[in-house]
Amino acid sequence: MRSTRRLPKGAGIGLRLPHLAEVVATRPPAGWLEIHPENFLANPHATELLIELAPHYPISVHTVGVSIGSVSGIDRSHLKRVRALVDLLDPMLVSGHLAWSTHDGEYLNDLLPLPYDEETLRLLAAHIHEVQDGLGRPYLVENPSSYVGFGTSTMNEVEFLCELVHRTGCQLLCDVSNVHLSAHNMGYDAYQYIDGLPANAIAELHLGGFTPEEDEANPGVELLVDTHATVVADAAWALYAYTVRRIGLKPTLIEWDNDIPPLATLLGEAARADDVAARAVATEARGVASR
Numbered sequence: 451m452r453s454t455r456r457l458p459k460g461a462g463i464g465l466r467l468p469h470l471a472e473v474v475a476t477r478p479p480a481g482w483l484e485i486h487p488e489n490f491l492a493n494p495h496a497t498e499l500l501i502e503l504a505p506h507y508p509i510s511v512h513t514v515g516v517s518i519g520s521v522s523g524i525d526r527s528h529l530k531r532v533r534a535l536v537d538l539l540d541p542m543l544v545s546g547h548l549a550w551s552t553h554d555g556e557y558l559n560d561l562l563p564l565p566y567d568e569e570t571l572r573l574l575a576a577h578i579h580e581v582q583d584g585l586g587r588p589y590l591v592e593n594p595s596s597y598v599g600f601g602t603s604t605m606n607e608v609e610f611l612c613e614l615v616h617r618t619g620c621q622l623l624c625d626v627s628n629v630h631l632s633a634h635n636m637g638y639d640a641y642q643y644i645d646g647l648p649a650n651a652i653a654e655l656h657l658g659g660f661t662p663e664e665d666e667a668n669p670g671v672e673l674l675v676d677t678h679a680t681v682v683a684d685a686a687w688a689l690y691a692y693t694v695r696r697i698g699l700k701p702t703l704i705e706w707d708n709d710i711p712p713l714a715t716l717l718g719e720a721a722r723a724d725d726v727a728a729r730a731v732a733t734e735a736r737g738v739a740s741r
């Protein structure tokens with residue numbers, strides 16, 4: 451497994467195609483960039499621009515089409531294409547989701563939930579081994595945004611993630627906004643969730659905007675929906691500060707995928723992440739000194 455190439459100096463932003471030319475032309479002060487390889491694999495011009503940027507920023511590759519939860523298995527031809535891009539970029543991190551999004555070669559435009567039981571653990575562990583072997587490097591698994599659970603689950607999400615780390619040596623991408631959102635929707639404690647994660651395995655943090663909507667199945671009940679279409683909410687910033695105090699500073703990304711704002715808005719959110727993290731680290735240091 452290869453070591454990381456460059457480490458970021460501050461929070462990063464998700465690089466989406468509408469901002470690509472501007473980022474190449476202006477090289478804004480983002481700490482790092484995260485890309486979805488699926489946006490580039492069939493777009494040679496965009497790939498050329500991305501390769502131009504690669505020497506100037508640490509880059510992370512966040513897959514949305516490597517479906518580790520699919521019972522029909524990993525799409526090896528897709529994995530090979532991702533590997534080719536990874537080899538070109540030599541990113542600091544490569545990640546994907548605790549979810550399934552393909553079945554029998556059909557790509558579904560969604561990240562779908564999984565039951566947390568022994569059978570799913572065995573399936574995902576085998577697929578993560580296959581992905582890590584196929585990419586030649588560790589793979590980070592991201593906690594999902596949850597709206598439903600399975601009556602057949604025999605463990606909670608934290609127990610499931612801990613066991614996946616134990617069985618595969620994978621790392622974790624902790625999406626702090628997803629933790630807040632899922633805790634709200636599923637009725638558990640977000641802070642206890644963070645406390646239960648294996649801190650040493652967490653290699654990246656995400657922050658993204660979510661949108662409150664009424665639950666159609668339960669009128670009057672508010673669901674938080676992972677829209678990635680707005681600024682990070684105050685409750686997610688508070689949970690982020692707690693996470694940094696608990697696990698230390700990790701590469702942190704601002705995700706924004708819908709109603710994409712001007713680049714300056716993303717950079718402002720990244721600067722806020724740096725500020726919140728710096729204050730969290732200082733608070734923790736003062737606490738340690740006074741203990």
Ligand SMILES: [Fe+2]
Nearest residue numbers: 592625656705
């Ligand atoms: Fe995320």
